[in-house]
Amino acid sequence: MNKKNLFISIITAFIVLEILSISIMDSITPWAILHYHSIGLKIIGWYLIAQIGLSFLAMIFISALPDRPCPICNHDLKAFIPVYGSLVICPRCRSMFHKNCFKSKLRCPICYPEDEEKPDVLLDFRRD
Numbered sequence: 001m002n003k004k005n006l007f008i009s010i011i012t013a014f015i016v017l018e019i020l021s022i023s024i025m026d027s028i029t030p031w032a033i034l035h036y037h038s039i040g041l042k043i044i045g046w047y048l049i050a051q052i053g054l055s056f057l058a059m060i061f062i063s064a065l066p067d068r069p070c071p072i073c074n075h076d077l078k079a080f081i082p083v084y085g086s087l088v089i090c091p092r093c094r095s096m097f098h099k100n101c102f103k104s105k106l107r108c109p110i111c112y113p114e115d116e117e118k119p120d121v122l123l124d125f126r127r128d
């Protein structure tokens with residue numbers, strides 16, 4: 001999911017709507033297809049409009065995200081969403097991570113730093 005792909009999907013959906021409207025409804029208004037009596041075409045029309053709307057929202061969401069690296073994998077949060085999954089926010093420290101990175105750690109590495117995770121079973125063997 002990146003800005004360029006979202007932009008292409010908006011344009012594609014818009015062009016398809018436009019072509020359908022011009023060829024079937026003889027109208028340059030892209031949503032004219034929604035007034036057509038065929039339920040199939042209405043569904044396609046609504047689907048394309050939903051695609052435009054959702055892509056647009058996703059674009060705004062992506063633009064609003066900060067350019068920060070993920071504290072777990074150290075890759076850019078936005079750029080690596082296709083690789084490491086969507087973003088999750090730790091409810092305690094409000095840090096952002098990739099979903100898959102966060103899952104692999106089981107808990108937030110900022111609230112619970114690595115060195116606190118000592119395997120306590122081994123400690124008993126040290127007494128001699």
Ligand SMILES: [Zn+2]
Pocket residue numbers: 070071072073074075084097098101
């Ligand atoms: Zn990550």
Ligand SMILES: [Zn+2]
Pocket residue numbers: 090091092093094095108109110111112
């Ligand atoms: Zn946290």
